[in-house]
Amino acid sequence: MKKLLYIAVAVLSVACTADFEEQIVSVADTSVNTKIINSSTGCVEGSIVVRFNNSAESRLAESRLAECATRSGATRTGISGVDLVLDEVRGYAVKPVFVVTDKNRERVHAAGLHLWYELLFDEESDVDAVAAKLADVAEVKSVEFVRRVCRINNPRTISSHNIELSSQTRATNKMPFNDPYNQYQWGLCNLGANSGIEGLYESMPAPVAGADVNVVPAWKLCKGDPSITVAIVDEGVMYTHEDLSTNKWVNSAERDGEQGVDDDKNGYVDDIYGYDFVFESGKITYDKDDDTGHGTHVAGIVTAVNNNGIGICGIAGGSGKRDGVRFMSLQIMSGDSHASDTDVARALQYAADNGAHILQCSWGYPSAESAEGYGSAPGNDKSFKYSCSYEAEAIDYFIANGGTKDGPIDGGVAIFAAGNSTAPLPAYPAAYEPCIAVAAFSPSLRPAYYSDYGIGIDVVAPGGEALYYNGSIISTLPPLPSIGALYAGMQGTSMACPMVSGVAALGLSYAKQLGKRYTAKEFRSLLLSSTNDIEPYLKGAISYVDDANGKQRHVNYEDYKGKLGAGYIDAYKLLLQIEGTPCKVVKVGETTEIELRSYFGEGIANAQFVSAEVSADEETDAGVSVGEYLNGKIAVTCSKRGVATISVTMLVGGGSLSDDLKPFPTEVTRKFVVIAKEELSTNGGWL
Amino acid sequence: MIQRVKKYLLHLVCIMILAVGTVGCDKSDSSDNSNENIETINIDVRLAGCWHLVSFCDASVDVDIYINFDKSGQFKIYQRTEGPAYTVFGGTCATDEVNFVLSGVYDDGTEWNTDYKYTVDTEAQELILESVATPDEVSVYKSSSVPVSATLSTRSASADDVKPL
Known part of the structure; x- marks a missing residue:
């Protein structure tokens, strides 16, 4: 009898930040200090990002920096003040933060992204002094220290269960596909009392039938469409996984082209299934030491192959006839190495420039009201746009330019996990207004104990809760030595987020099939009005022991009233709303x-x-x-x-x-x- | 001569037997055959099929209202007028093929709000209904098929599932 390893792991990838400074920027104030956006604490040594004024554009163009599609070769900017500084600190590279090619030049320029540059210099240099000198140059609009994305693992392994894979499916299993682990996917079809889910503590609310994304009736209308692409910005996705491989996005020009050559001239070499922005390589990795399988797990929720007799179901995974939506792996974490936030910004741009319709991002900064983030993380849009400028601009660029010309949406949808800090304020970028911020609920349709909530949350989705036996979210994994299984359970807003991404992808698939086309804003409105009310369930309280520190914790569900956005997502409602x-x-x-x-x-x-x-x-x-x-x-x-x-x-x-x-x-x-x-x-x- | 008459009478008898046999095999008269293959047509056959509302009082509409007429005079209206899910109304209808008037009653006994003068343009696959009670209130329908979602039932967790803690 097969066993399925069940590990309750809460994972949220969080950017290691320098201290954020909430500054209200005065437009008239052009002092040097206000040009320096953030603090150098914890920043990457030997690297600074500058944003040039529009007035410098022609001189930058003259120096042909903007034409540097592969971002290599340039060592000076052509702006004398900046180049003098670089001479002093042994600057060795000047790289545009965003890639400019013949294909995207017009829209990159329209968004102003061509004015961002990363300056690389001797790491021994005093980075604060370098920043001050650069800020003194008239052509420089802003100066930012570079941060690295890092992983925060909260291995709340409440307990580790081996799930016996029954040779018989439950008689009440309503899933229409033959994937053997789908009976454990309560997030797709919650059978309530018949779900096999049990609370581990006394007085925990029972699982609720229907506490899921309601995808089963939706599948009668649509199961996915291979023309829809979801960019998984995360650890690398195991694109060879037995239950994912069919639905991987493929850049056919690169696959059929010459190795080592940018065959499609999109600024990247050998980017066949996506791109590794950590090591700037076309080869996606997913099973190094310190990898957690996070990216593969997230991808499976969205588009694991349906009805292939193995593994699980993906919300938009198709019908078993190679008709699921496609996942594009944009890798920002690799083993114990991490991308810088400039790499992250570039990954978001890549998604837009290469046809992704949905940005799936189970990562972010700490909530400003969490223990980790208090006072040192963005707590509002102004602060986020100021202190994470090029990231915010990259998100805006994706929303404006994502998708495909003949697709069902003009632009893209950016979906972010709200955070796992139990904070009454969601994290950024999730809380950024143009993004969809996703909180998590448990099998009992109560907010998951770890989930951030509050102003800025847009919608709630199943995120799993390890306080229940069988309560986590089962999905695909690479064969990591620490886990040793191709399928396992995780919990977190990291899991709730791809639930919404999967629903959105299914909606876009249906829109495509019906010949409909929406603006990004219209589709977001459809998504956020395809919900059910979670308020009736916000009663009572639970207590549990936090395995991380042995302390008893208490969750009062009344505290969440009015703080879970539009309610919990409903895939069937979305498809009905798309119909007419x-x-x-x-x-x-x-x-x-x-x-x-x-x-x-x-x-x-x-x-x-x-x-x-x-x-x-x-x-x-x-x-x-x-x-x-x-x-x-x-x-x-x-x-x-x-x-x-x-x-x-x-x-x-x-x-x-x-x-x-x-x-x-x-x-x-x-x-x-x-x-x-x-x-x-x-x-x-x-x- | 007598032989010829006998032959003629024999032929006549055979013809008569054949004629009776043919009449005797008429399905409608047979007490051994069921009526399953008999098609009862109670409305103008041109109405039979599914029709999708596309215009009301000269204004185009993109809404989900479908009417399906059965030749036997049964109808079903699939309408999405109270939220994302369809509501289905069934009943019976009849046509006056002299004046081209359509009338109907719902299964719950409610009559249609009015009778309708109907026009079927088979070439354009269009049905036009004009209210008898309110002339000039004209709806135009295009030949279509009943959407899959109209035949599905919706389901969502209800507050009734909440158990007090």
């Missing part, structure tokens, strides 16, 4: 109250109403007037027969657009059609 514009039939001359819950998801109770608008033409043609918003409803009156489209905007995630000391809420806009008829059937039927 929702519609309401009203009677001419009568005022009808329209329940917005139907269009915004069940989490609307915590959303803030912004506006309900009708176009001027429709206002006239159908005589439409929209009344005040009250208790989740708006009143609509049509004085004539006809059709009108009402566009309603809400803010999700708490907070306020006018309070920039906290993360901003996310704007969600939904449209629905109102048809006004003279007479209606008394039972609601159309005729």
Whole structure:
């Protein structure tokens, strides 16, 4: 009988940061000090990033730095003030942070990314002094010290269980595929009392049937589409894994081209399945000493191959006919080596420039309100954009430029894990307004004990909880000596995040099949209004022993009320919303109250109403007037027969657009059609 | 002569037996055959099939309202008018093929809000319904098929699953 190793490991990759300084930057203040964005504490020696003013653009272009597609060869900038500094500190390389090629030049320039450069010099130099001198140069707009991404492992191995793989599937297993471990995937189909999940402590709430992403009915409509690509920015993904290999993204130009040559001229060599940004290599690695399998685990949740008789199911893994969405491995961690944040920024750019539709990022900085991050991590958008400028710009670039020309979305969707610090504020970049911040829930549909929450959370998804036997999230792994299995359980917002990425990928697959195309903002609105209400479950409390330190901890679920965004994600609702514009039939001359819950998801109770608008033409043609918003409803009156489209905007995630000391809420806009008829059937039927 | 008459009468008898046998094999008259192969047509056959609403009062609409007519006079309306899930309304209908009027009753006994004058354009695969009660209230439908999602049921965890701690 096979055994499945179950290890409860909470992993969140976190950037090692220099101290963040929350500075309110005055536009008029161009003093040297304000040009230096962050502190040098913990920074990479011998490296500084500068952002040049727009006025320096032509001189940079003259020096042809911007044409350096492979980022090698240039040692000076052509800006005399900067080059003098480099002469003093034995500067040996000047590299554009972002890759510029013939294919992407126009949009990279439009985003201003071509003005960022990394200067490399003698590591013995005093990096603060170098920064001060560079900041003194008029053409320099900002100076930043470089940080490295590092891993924080919280090996909360509450217990280690060997799951006996039963020779018989549970009679109540509703999964439609033949993948043998799918019966353990409660995050995809939670059978509640029949799930085999048990709390390890007294009085723990029981697992709840339906506490999952509701993908089983969604699969009747769509199972994935190979034209959709999800960029896994993480440890390398084992692209040869028996349950992943079919769904790997392949750069065919590089695969069929010449080794050592940038065959497709995208600025990277031999990037067949993605790219290793740690060692700047086309070869993806995933099983070095100190690797954890995190990237492979995350990828499996999104797109493990369905119905192949092995392993698990992926949310958008297809039907077994090579029709799952594709994963692109963008490696930012490798064994005990880590990418710098400039490498991370470049990875995000790569995703946009090479056709990824979704950015899947189970990593981030500590929450500003966590024990690790307090006072030293960004706590609002302004702080994040100031202190992590090129990362924020890279995210913006992906959202604006991701996807493909003929695909279902104009731009991309950036999805980030909220953090595992049990903090009442999500981490950045997750909390950055354009990103989708994902918190985690347990098999009992309660917030997972480790999950960050609060203003800035957009949505909740299954993240696993090792306080339950069989409560973790099972997925794929490389054959690491420390684990010794190709499948195992993990917990964390790291697991919840790819649940949402998988749902988004499934939604884009369906949109592609229906011939629909959305803006990035429209699709994000669809995603965040495809939710169910988690508030009814936020009652009671649990106590458990933290294995890390033996201390007893207490979780009061009431503390999470109103702090879990739009609610928990629902894949089936998303696909239904993609099918067509929702519609309401009203009677001419009568005022009808329209329940917005139907269009915004069940989490609307915590959303803030912004506006309900009708176009001027429709206002006239159908005589439409929209009344005040009250208790989740708006009143609509049509004085004539006809059709009108009402566009309603809400803010999700708490907070306020006018309070920039906290993360901003996310704007969600939904449209629905109102048809006004003279007479209606008394039972609601159309005729 | 007599031989010729006998031959003629024999032929006549054979013909008559053949005719009776043919009539006797008429399915509708046979008490041994079931009525399963008999198609009952109670509405204008041109209406049979699925129709998707595409226009109302001259305005294009992109909404999920589908009407499926069966030749026997059964209909089903699949409409997404109360949120993301479909609601299905069934019933019976009949056509007046002289005046081209369509009328119907839902299974719960509710009558349609009005009768409809109908026009079928088989070439354009279009059905036009004009309200009898409110002339000029015109809906246009295109020939389609019932969406898969309209035949599925939705499911979500309900608050009833919450157990007090």
